[in-house]
Amino acid sequence: MTRSGPIPSPERRLRGQRRATSLAVPMLLAAALVAVGGLAPAEALDADSTALVAGLPGVLSQVLPSWAHGTPARAVAADTPVPFVLQLAGRHTNELQQVATEVSDPTSSRYRHFLTPRQYRARFAPEPAAVATVRSVVSAAGLEVVQVSPDRTFVTVQGPAGLVGRLFSTSFGLFDVAGSLLRSPLTAPVLPTALRGVVANVAGLAQDQPLRPTHVLDGPDADPSPAFQNARPCSSYYGQKTATTQPTYQGVREPLAICGYTPRQLRSAYGIPATKLTGKGASVGIVDAYASPTILDDANAYATKHGDKPFADGQFVDNSPPGLSSLPEDPSGLLLDPQGWAGEETLDVEAVHGMAPDAKVVYQGALTPFGPFLYVALGQLVEGGDVQIVSNSYGTGGDSPLPTDQLVFDQVTTMAASLGVTIDFSSGDDGDETDPSAAGARTADFPATSPGVTAVGGTSLHIAKDGSRTLETYWGTRKNVLTADNKSWDLKNSTFSGGGGGGVSTLYAEPDWQKGVVPDSLATFGGVSAGRVEPDISMDADSTTGMLVGQTETFAGGKVAYGEYRIGGTSLSCPLFSGLLALAVGARGGKGLGNVNPTLYGAAAKPGAPAKLFYDPDAVSVDKAAGGQSTIGNVRPDYADPTDATSAVSYSLRTLGNLATLHALKGYDDSTGLGAPRAKALVALLKAAG
Numbered sequence: 266m267t268r269s270g271p272i273p274s275p276e277r278r279l280r281g282q283r284r285a286t287s288l289a290v291p292m293l294l295a296a297a298l299v300a301v302g303g304l305a306p307a308e309a310l311d312a313d314s315t316a317l318v319a320g321l322p323g324v325l326s327q328v329l330p331s332w333a334h335g336t337p338a339r340a341v342a343a344d345t346p347v348p349f350v351l352q353l354a355g356r357h358t359n360e361l362q363q364v365a366t367e368v369s370d371p372t373s374s375r376y377r378h379f380l381t382p383r384q385y386r387a388r389f390a391p392e393p394a395a396v397a398t399v400r401s402v403v404s405a406a407g408l409e410v411v412q413v414s415p416d417r418t419f420v421t422v423q424g425p426a427g428l429v430g431r432l433f434s435t436s437f438g439l440f441d442v443a444g445s446l447l448r449s450p451l452t453a454p455v456l457p458t459a460l461r462g463v464v465a466n467v468a469g470l471a472q473d474q475p476l477r478p479t480h481v482l483d484g485p486d487a488d489p490s491p492a493f494q495n496a497r498p499c500s501s502y503y504g505q506k507t508a509t510t511q512p513t514y515q516g517v518r519e520p521l522a523i524c525g526y527t528p529r530q531l532r533s534a535y536g537i538p539a540t541k542l543t544g545k546g547a548s549v550g551i552v553d554a555y556a557s558p559t560i561l562d563d564a565n566a567y568a569t570k571h572g573d574k575p576f577a578d579g580q581f582v583d584n585s586p587p588g589l590s591s592l593p594e595d596p597s598g599l600l601l602d603p604q605g606w607a608g609e610e611t612l613d614v615e616a617v618h619g620m621a622p623d624a625k626v627v628y629q630g631a632l633t634p635f636g637p638f639l640y641v642a643l644g645q646l647v648e649g650g651d652v653q654i655v656s657n658s659y660g661t662g663g664d665s666p667l668p669t670d671q672l673v674f675d676q677v678t679t680m681a682a683s684l685g686v687t688i689d690f691s692s693g694d695d696g697d698e699t700d701p702s703a704a705g706a707r708t709a710d711f712p713a714t715s716p717g718v719t720a721v722g723g724t725s726l727h728i729a730k731d732g733s734r735t736l737e738t739y740w741g742t743r744k745n746v747l748t749a750d751n752k753s754w755d756l757k758n759s760t761f762s763g764g765g766g767g768g769v770s771t772l773y774a775e776p777d778w779q780k781g782v783v784p785d786s787l788a789t790f791g792g793v794s795a796g797r798v799e800p801d802i803s804m805d806a807d808s809t810t811g812m813l814v815g816q817t818e819t820f821a822g823g824k825v826a827y828g829e830y831r832i833g834g835t836s837l838s839c840p841l842f843s844g845l846l847a848l849a850v851g852a853r854g855g856k857g858l859g860n861v862n863p864t865l866y867g868a869a870a871k872p873g874a875p876a877k878l879f880y881d882p883d884a885v886s887v888d889k890a891a892g893g894q895s896t897i898g899n900v901r902p903d904y905a906d907p908t909d910a911t912s913a914v915s916y917s918l919r920t921l922g923n924l925a926t927l928h929a930l931k932g933y934d935d936s937t938g939l940g941a942p943r944a945k946a947l948v949a950l951l952k953a954a955g
Contacts, residue, residue: 323461325433325454327668330471333449337438341448343427347437348411350637351399351420352466352673353391361389365682365717369860371867379685379859382415382650389683390416395463402459406432411632412586412641415648418676419641421632432457433470447472468637468669474661489559490608492818493830496902496914499524503727503735503810508900511916512753515888515896519918522901525813525831526728527571528619531805531841533732536944537620537848544621547850549843550652551614551626552643553659554634556585557607559817564614566827567815573622580623581614584645585630606634611816612832613658613840619812620844624851627652634659636670640712644677647686653850653857654687656843657718658836661711662695662704664772671711671772678717685857689843690715691835692722692800693766696741697925700761707791707926709768713799716776719862720799721839722937723765723806724882725897725921736897738883739936740765740807740833741923743894747916754918756891762919765806765835766799767927767935773797778863782870787928787935801862803882803937804841808833809901809919812841821909830907845944849951858951868950869939875932878947879940884929885922894920 341347355361367375380388396417403410408424430436433454439446449471456464499522500506506521513519532539557563560583565575610628617626631642639659646655666674681688693710695703713720723740741764745754768790775788775795788795805811811833818828849858858864869875885895898920906912922929927936 323456323458325456325467328450328454328467328470330447330449330473330667332442332447333438333440333451333471337449337451338441338446339439341426341437341439343425345426345437346423347426347429347448347470348421348423348632348638349429349467349469350641350673351422351460351464352468352676353395353399353418353420353463354465355389355391355418355676357389361683362679365679365860368685369682369863371864377685377856377859379857380683382648382684385648385680385684386416389680391418391463393417396420398459398463402432402457408432414641414644415650416680418648418680419644419673421638421641429470433467437470442474445474447474466669466672468667468673469635471667471669472635473667473670489817489819489825490605491908492820492828493907494828494904494910495522495524495831496904496910498902499831502530502730505730508916511900511918512747514754514898514918514920515891520899522809522899522919523831525811525829526726526805527813528573528615529571530728530732531812532620534726534728534734535804535845535942537845538945542848542852542944542948544624544844544847544851546623546855547621547654547847548625548627548652548855549617549621549847550646550655551610551617551628551840552631552639552646552655552657553606553610553613553628554631554639555606555610556583556628556630557610557816560607560610560614560628563611563816563827564618567615567829568618568622570815570829571813573619576618576626580625582625582627582651583630584627584649586632608816608832609658609836612812612814612836613656615814616812616837616840617656617844617847620841621847621851624844624847636661636666637673640670640673640677643688644673644680647677647681647684647688650684652686653855654689654843654846655681656689656840657712658691658834658839660691660693660713660766662693662698663708664711664714664770666711674712674715675717678715682717682860685859687843687846687858687861688718689721689839689846690718691766691839692720694723694763694806694834694836695766696761696764697768697927698766699925702761707768709770709799710766711770711772713766714770714773714797716773716797716862717860719842719860719865720766720801720938721835721842722767722800722803723833723835723838724803724937724941725807725810726805727810734880736883737805737880737941738885738897738922739803739924739927739929741895741921741925741927741936742807742809743920743923745894745918745920756894759892759894759920763808763834764923764925765803765838765936767938769793769798769935770796776862778866782866782939783933784930787933790935798935800935800938801865802842802879802939803941804838804845806833806835806838807921809899809921812837819908821906821911842942845942845947846951848944849948852948852952861951864951865939869933875939878943878950880943881931881940882929882937883922887923891920895922897921
């Protein structure tokens with residue numbers, strides 16, 4: 266379907282997001298496999314996980330979301346497909362947690378003595394007999410096993426709602442949750458007797474809000490995403506052109522927004538040597554939902570156009586299940602937006618390739634954009650043994666996932682640490698979430714809050730004509746439109762237009778490696794017990810200072826063609842950082858880095874080291890007359906219809922570096938973490954350690 270007219274949001278700031286709808290679960294002090302229903306081996310249960318265990322044998326009470334009460338909006342038809350994930354009980358789970366901790370600790374004798382996938386499966390994975398039991402029970406119930414993870418931990422199953430309900434002695438309804446109709450069992454499911462002691466967790470029976478890019482398409486069988494074109498005039502580098510026809514801000518003619526930085530400019534700004542660091546020998550995984558059918562052609566066209574090498578044969582691998590790239594638009598009625606996710610994949614692939622042109626890229630598309638299916642896709646890459654880093658540009662609008670989803674995720678991060686795989690997550694695009702357009706209350710965002718991942722926050726970046734970084738500050742942008750007479754900026758009615766996620770987790774306790782580096786005032790902000798603070802590190806994310814990407818799109822009149830546009834969000838900063846880490850893996854001859862957080866924070870605790878490793882983002886002053894907005898701004902033109910370059914152009918003033926309740930401190934802060942990387946020094950640290 267061709268869509269004409271303006272896109273709902275012209276920002277082109279991508280990160281799959283949802284609003285949190287479930288209640289926070291008790292804080293976990295460690296990532297651990299937890300049994301639902303008290304059915305897994307006793308070894309799997311520790312003091313912190315028992316709070317999540319239901320009291321009655323076989324009753325999966327934790328599957329029910331907090332919002333699944335009262336009368337549903339409507340029933341789920343018996344033939345509606347219901348996919349779900351069975352998480353099988355692993356072996357020696359306490360030992361696995363210990364291994365994951367020790368191989369990540371620079372002070373441990375086991376530091377970076379990672380397990381091989383074969384060693385992991387031999388010691389910790391469920392036995393093959395457990396999978397055989399599941400297959401037998403599922404088949405007898407008339408359901409289909411869609412996928413079994415390489416280490417046998419996750420079995421993805423699908424079948425009609427009537428048969429799935431019969432298997433778990435329940436039925437399903439659709440509940441209205443913040444305007445979305447989400448499925449949930451109507452009563453607590455009951456695990457069949459034959460699966461007790463085999464299955465440790467059931468995820469996906471209830472749908473939390475789907476994770477999806479911020480722009481939404483509509484209609485069945487959609488063409489490629491509606492085009493987004495950057496209005497002219499714009500600058501090739503920061504400050505090249507000035508908005509001479511627009512009002513001043515603080516008596517100054519502000520710079521015009523950039524057209525979009527190229528990978529060459531970003532490599533230069535972050536200090537990546539032109540030829541010595543290319544990522545050769547490294548392999549970066551990328552997880553998104555669905556798959557773009559034009560991704561390889563688009564990425565190669567983009568690289569070639571901007572002076573980089575296209576992917577060589579075998580350098581890009583698509584591991585997605587068949588059919589993900591040809592799904593019709595909105596197949597479930599939940600605005601799942603397969604074509605919209607193509608822009609996310611395009612950004613991720615081109616950003617990683619741009620930072621590490623010789624690294625291999627492995628893409629893994631998830632079956633749906635609901636949490637457990639994305640996390641299982643992440644697990645597929647981690648367990649497969651073919652990548653050392655995985656970039657993930659999606660997340661929640663809060664720190665309260667469904668408990669069943671969190672159990673899947675925590676198992677994957679524990680496994681990744683033990684195998685030496687680094688997991689990076691974008692920290693979110695809604696700043697501290699206090700703006701009414703976001704959650705409306707201060708919160709950090711999951712999964713970036715997990716101690717098992719490196720949370721990548723966002724900055725606004727100024728790159729000069731010579732490729733140098735002239736300023737980098739926290740990405741917190743406000744938009745100001747012209748007054749009715751077009752003679753000045755309406756500073757009294759500014760609106761939030763995006764910011765890097767940051768804050769303190771109420772789900773995970775402060776990890777040891779943050780203590781002594783993260784100020785106590787941040788770890789306990791709001792009166793909570795000391796929690797994990799994010800982000801860990803930050804890179805360019807502002808959609809006004811973002812990266813140029815190339816993608817096949819649908820332009821005005823239905824024309825489908827390759828086009829380029831500027832894009833931002835922590836969907837940009839995360840793959841940029843993953844690409845930078847690929848340079849370190851390449852320098853190590855392809856050896857993985859594992860959970861890099863203890864190494865980064867350990868180095869930051871040493872006198873003099875932080876300044877060599879991290880650029881401490883600039884704090885900016887504010888103007889009381891502008892409602893407390895930043896004194897740094899630029900002017901951005903936008904087409905009324907981004908698919909049509911002949912449409913009218915409007916202008917807005919964007920002020921940069923607005924913090925809300927986040928902080929800009931010397932050293933670590935909850936806006937940009939440890940800071941922005943100085944690539945050469947950071948690669949040297951990660952190469953030499955262990």
